Amino acid sequence: MIRLSLVVLSALIFNQSYAQTTQSPKEYLGYTLGTRFTNHFKIIDYVEQVAETNENVTLVSYGETYEHRPLMVAIISSKENMAQLEEIRKSNLQRAGMEEGSPTKNIPIVWLSYNVHGNEASSSEAMMQTLYTLANKQNKDVQEWLENTVVILDPCINPDGRDRYVNWYNQTLGVQANPNLDSREHHELWPGGRQNHYVFDLNRDWAWQTQKESEQRIALYNKWLPHVHVDYHEQYVENPYYFAPAAKPYHNVITAWQGEFQRLIGENHAKYFDDNGWLYFTKESFDLLYPSYGDTYPTFNGAIGMTYEQAGHSRGGLEALLQNGDTLKLTDRVAHHYTTGISTVEVASKNASKLISEFESFYNTPVKNKYKSYVITEKNEQKIETLITLLDKQKITYGKVNADKKVEGFNFSTGVEASTTVHKGNLVVSVNQPKGVLVSVLFEPNTVVKDSVTYDITAWSLPYSLGFSAIASTTDVSSSAWQSIPFTKNTLTSAKVYAFVWEGTSTQEVALVGSLQSKGINVRVADEPFSTKSKSYQRGSFLVLKADNKHLKGYEKLVIEEGNNKTISIAQVPTGFSVQGKDFGSSSMRLLERPEVAVIGGDGVSPTAFGEVWYYFDQVMNYQVAIIRTEYLSHMDVWDYDVLVFPNGYYSTIDEGKRKELKRWVSDGGKLILLENAIRSFVDTDQFGLVTSYEDEEEDDEEDPSQEVYANRERKGIEEHIPGAIYKTKMDNTHPLGFGYDNQYFTLKRSSKKYLLLENGWNVTVLPSGKPVAGFAGHKTRKELNNTLVFGVEKIGSGSVVYFVDDPLFRAFWQSGFKVFANAVFLLP
Numbered sequence: 001m002i003r004l005s006l007v008v009l010s011a012l013i014f015n016q017s018y019a020q021t022t023q024s025p026k027e028y029l030g031y032t033l034g035t036r037f038t039n040h041f042k043i044i045d046y047v048e049q050v051a052e053t054n055e056n057v058t059l060v061s062y063g064e065t066y067e068h069r070p071l072m073v074a075i076i077s078s079k080e081n082m083a084q085l086e087e088i089r090k091s092n093l094q095r096a097g098m099e100e101g102s103p104t105k106n107i108p109i110v111w112l113s114y115n116v117h118g119n120e121a122s123s124s125e126a127m128m129q130t131l132y133t134l135a136n137k138q139n140k141d142v143q144e145w146l147e148n149t150v151v152i153l154d155p156c157i158n159p160d161g162r163d164r165y166v167n168w169y170n171q172t173l174g175v176q177a178n179p180n181l182d183s184r185e186h187h188e189l190w191p192g193g194r195q196n197h198y199v200f201d202l203n204r205d206w207a208w209q210t211q212k213e214s215e216q217r218i219a220l221y222n223k224w225l226p227h228v229h230v231d232y233h234e235q236y237v238e239n240p241y242y243f244a245p246a247a248k249p250y251h252n253v254i255t256a257w258q259g260e261f262q263r264l265i266g267e268n269h270a271k272y273f274d275d276n277g278w279l280y281f282t283k284e285s286f287d288l289l290y291p292s293y294g295d296t297y298p299t300f301n302g303a304i305g306m307t308y309e310q311a312g313h314s315r316g317g318l319e320a321l322l323q324n325g326d327t328l329k330l331t332d333r334v335a336h337h338y339t340t341g342i343s344t345v346e347v348a349s350k351n352a353s354k355l356i357s358e359f360e361s362f363y364n365t366p367v368k369n370k371y372k373s374y375v376i377t378e379k380n381e382q383k384i385e386t387l388i389t390l391l392d393k394q395k396i397t398y399g400k401v402n403a404d405k406k407v408e409g410f411n412f413s414t415g416v417e418a419s420t421t422v423h424k425g426n427l428v429v430s431v432n433q434p435k436g437v438l439v440s441v442l443f444e445p446n447t448v449v450k451d452s453v454t455y456d457i458t459a460w461s462l463p464y465s466l467g468f469s470a471i472a473s474t475t476d477v478s479s480s481a482w483q484s485i486p487f488t489k490n491t492l493t494s495a496k497v498y499a500f501v502w503e504g505t506s507t508q509e510v511a512l513v514g515s516l517q518s519k520g521i522n523v524r525v526a527d528e529p530f531s532t533k534s535k536s537y538q539r540g541s542f543l544v545l546k547a548d549n550k551h552l553k554g555y556e557k558l559v560i561e562e563g564n565n566k567t568i569s570i571a572q573v574p575t576g577f578s579v580q581g582k583d584f585g586s587s588s589m590r591l592l593e594r595p596e597v598a599v600i601g602g603d604g605v606s607p608t609a610f611g612e613v614w615y616y617f618d619q620v621m622n623y624q625v626a627i628i629r630t631e632y633l634s635h636m637d638v639w640d641y642d643v644l645v646f647p648n649g650y651y652s653t654i655d656e657g658k659r660k661e662l663k664r665w666v667s668d669g670g671k672l673i674l675l676e677n678a679i680r681s682f683v684d685t686d687q688f689g690l691v692t693s694y695e696d697e698e699e700d701d702e703e704d705p706s707q708e709v710y711a712n713r714e715r716k717g718i719e720e721h722i723p724g725a726i727y728k729t730k731m732d733n734t735h736p737l738g739f740g741y742d743n744q745y746f747t748l749k750r751s752s753k754k755y756l757l758l759e760n761g762w763n764v765t766v767l768p769s770g771k772p773v774a775g776f777a778g779h780k781t782r783k784e785l786n787n788t789l790v791f792g793v794e795k796i797g798s799g800s801v802v803y804f805v806d807d808p809l810f811r812a813f814w815q816s817g818f819k820v821f822a823n824a825v826f827l828l829p
Contacts, residue, residue, distance in 0.1 A: 034331030063216030066197035069159035097434035118161020118193035119314035120234035126337035145349035165193025177318035191607035199611025206297035208813035231294030240279035242309035378468035399479030457724020459775030467816025504540035522548035530581030540739025595642035602630035605649035648676035667797025725775030765791035
């Protein structure tokens, strides 16, 4: 057993030379690890050097980032295992039931993921030393571990964010590092390097895979399904090191073994940390509930998923002066992460047979869940395709219902248990499959939260987040293989087309409007329902009229081409006379203008909230917008834009003078869109009509403060807290903001902030009850939220202000809100 004493550890990191042909990190880079930050390209160069000089190391490329940096993993094991690597991989998938056949190899797989948050930069430095140690053929202990273990190292999950941080830090650095935390090198500029290119937190994206880094990585992850996964992080400079066991709550699908192995890992780490006198803590702060973390997602896929947190973060720099007078150095941070990495491999190797048997048991034990299958009763084909795309990414299987039948279960739309008829051809997802645990976690109507003090949102069920109707059946609904109906391409059937018409129930159908407008084609939206001879159309449907586009020769071909590009069926109507409803020449068929849109970002704006909006326009809508920094607000001419979007944030630059200016701009026809806390800069003012809802000062159930106990202060604080719960709202789908929706909408509420209904405006989405349909909400919030605003529109002169109290774009996985945001930008008069 390796005893990682402080002296030996120092020798390991700084002085070892394992093989003449393999250079140590210091030899290759020209400096000692931890004395400077290493750019991503140099990290990759080093990994490639180790692979080129070691037959027991191989590299697998799995993609690139948005900024075109390479993504890869290094795989290392014994010479014998490397020769049978593909057989080991397939055996593991066979053991999980993900491939046919019987496993022939019993080798556990450990996957170490580094630097998911770019400005938590010590772990990729530690990775280089970890790889070097594992590749050392002279180290008998390590080589013995690798005889029965395969180790996969992802050097840097988030290269774009890492380089953003490292480049910034290196630019601020003087001749020597300044440990004074007031110094500028400890205060990263907005938006910081934590997130990826689109400012998304990749550690919240494992399950949803909205970002290309996540999608590419997890495609490779699912080809291996490791038994142990570690996600490396950093926390604030004063915090001791954190490692497993995790804090409660645990999701109820987590097995006893998964909890027990966390304890084994923790005890082994503690032994090394005790020897060196390093501070650490366990069983606090970092729980195992939300399914899209780098610890929980692997856990719900059969692994022992763990987070390791080192002090440092963006404020750590190369050196940081602590309150106790010590200096936290990057060399310390590297040493700590290196130690837990080697310790993890050690424990996995010594428990290899148990890891294999328990992994197999995880995949072969029936899921203990009230609901056995989920039947998707949704009729919107684009929503179904969105779900199928996500299921395919997860390697979750699905089928179609064989025949009409009645099932007992939970109706997501009504929120009640009842008997419901499901129909032949409905999509069905069963928990009786290898990925059954993951199915249960992602679809469950209401997650069991055993401890309400949790780190993230407490509800995420796919029918709510993606906005489709479904039944959670208490029986396993029989099904056959799903066969997707291929999209039938639009073809120009006649030269005598009076109008092209398509529905407006999905985001992509609105995106088609923008695509056509960019080519000079005029598009109208129907404010009232109408019917042609062949079909009925709801409010929010779109029309391209011949009368509007005589200026553009060949516009018909462009409409067909763009519709096919977005797989949207477009009807060709020969007449403007409606069978029912308004004719095509009616004023209710409103001509849409292509808006000039500006999105505000910069100091005070939540980086991830800004990223959601930027990603939405850039990747979802393919619509170019101007990005305006907050410090430029006082200089910009707002009259150059039709729409201003203020993402969640605190806008210190918005004073009374700026509010008056924006009100004049709105009165002249501008559209102001405010999300979450951006509302606070405009609420309760003379210029705008939204008013905060304050609780009554006198409450019948007021508690006696003399009975409060200090030890309960954390739980006392969550009585008015909503970490993330789902609520059923009323939606006015006759208003343009509600076009394409039913008369209800499920919102994800992450704040107890509440606003009164607008007196002079449209309360399009209203929360009738403060009781959530899923997730935890502090008991004091429930009564206070009754009959409060969720989404509203205030009309001012020729323009409007749109208030989004809740985030309709949350992490880009809350796709049920995509359409309402599109309506706000493109469809409001």
